[in-house]
Amino acid sequence: MVIRVETMRMESTLKKDVHPGEGNDEREAQVPNVRERRFEVDSNFEGWRLDQFLANRIPRISRSFASRIIRDGDLTIVPPRRAKASMRLLLGDVVILREHLEPEEVQDDEAGILYEDEVMLVLNKPAGMLVHESASVRLNTMTHYLQRLGFSEAEPVHRLDRETSGVLVCAREHRWVAPLRGMFATDHPEKIYRVLVEDPRGVWTPGREQTLETPLGPCAGSRLSIKMGEGRLRALTHVRALGQRVVRGYALSDLEVRIETGRQHQIRAHLAMAGTPVAGDKLYSRDDAFFMAISDAPEDAALLAQLPFERQALHAWKIALKNPKTGALLQVEAPVPEMWFEEA
Missing domain, CATH: 3.30.2350.10 (Pseudouridine synthase)
Structure with missing residues (x-):
């Protein structure tokens, strides 16, 4: 059996802005433009400092930049604890980093x-x-x-x-x-x-x-x-x-x-x-x-x-x-x- 799908000539249309909370597309407007990255601590990283861990898991960043992310960024630890650059990670911890992006x-x-x-x-x-x-x-x-x-x-x-x-x-x-x-x-x-x-x-x-x-x-x-x-x-x-x-x-x-x-x-x-x-x-x-x-x-x-x-x-x-x-x-x-x- 052969299934053929043919379409007519495509008319050009305009882009639209998606702003979290006020977008043209109601479904997308409900979701902030946030990229979430999750890093689980396995036995290879047990006991590492948080800044050292992030510098290892995120390409091309230094430990000092990792410290800035921890201090100023949107980062949480699961199970919940106060995030500090010097804190030691435990086996099974999950580090969640959220990057807030511009509207697209x-x-x-x-x-x-x-x-x-x-x-x-x-x-x-x-x-x-x-x-x-x-x-x-x-x-x-x-x-x-x-x-x-x-x-x-x-x-x-x-x-x-x-x-x-x-x-x-x-x-x-x-x-x-x-x-x-x-x-x-x-x-x-x-x-x-x-x-x-x-x-x-x-x-x-x-x-x-x-x-x-x-x-x-x-x-x-x-x-x-x-x-x-x-x-x-x-x-x-x-x-x-x-x-x-x-x-x-x-x-x-x-x-x-x-x-x-x-x-x-x-x-x-x-x-x-x-x-x-x-x-x-x-x-x-x-x-x-x-x-x-x-x-x-x-x-x-x-x-x-x-x-x-x-x-x-x-x-x-x-x-x-x-x-x-x-x-x-x-x-x-x-x-x-x-x-x-x-x-x-």
């Missing part, structure tokens, strides 16, 4: 459920929304979006970059996380992307098909540790050109891209190596200096003006995978964002 803009109005059954939820992730929490972002994530919808056990089983939009598969309950993640690791569901690339030489004439197969690895000539280049990891990217047009003075080609392997930044790296980087890609379409500059000043108008779009034009368009419970083949399509339809 969330993009719930741009996200949506494309498909759901008792095993999985397939979501439409908007560009700009993270899949999981980061050091600076908590609420504007797909994991918290699922919680706001009432899916307390739901969890994404693969990743999409922050600026990538489209299909995101999630387990509906904890018991389906491992089977679905295993499917992505071994069966490699068919994943098809839509990509707009800078193509000033007109390389991707409509109808052209090509497989990009340069092995990938860390980019040897780059100062950026996250950047990929030619390496030793097998990578296959199948490209079919759909059309060409000019937007904001840039000659662009619209590509359908299917990947067999799932290397880091595979599509972005392969297309950049072909001389046609993803439009709006801050890492691969410009040099290292540009990426470092825009990372430090992401809203700098002069820097953004050097790109066709403010975000990379990479969209997880379609996915096909089997339901691990029923064996039925599921095919889901996410609507193509408005940037694909901008006039010249």
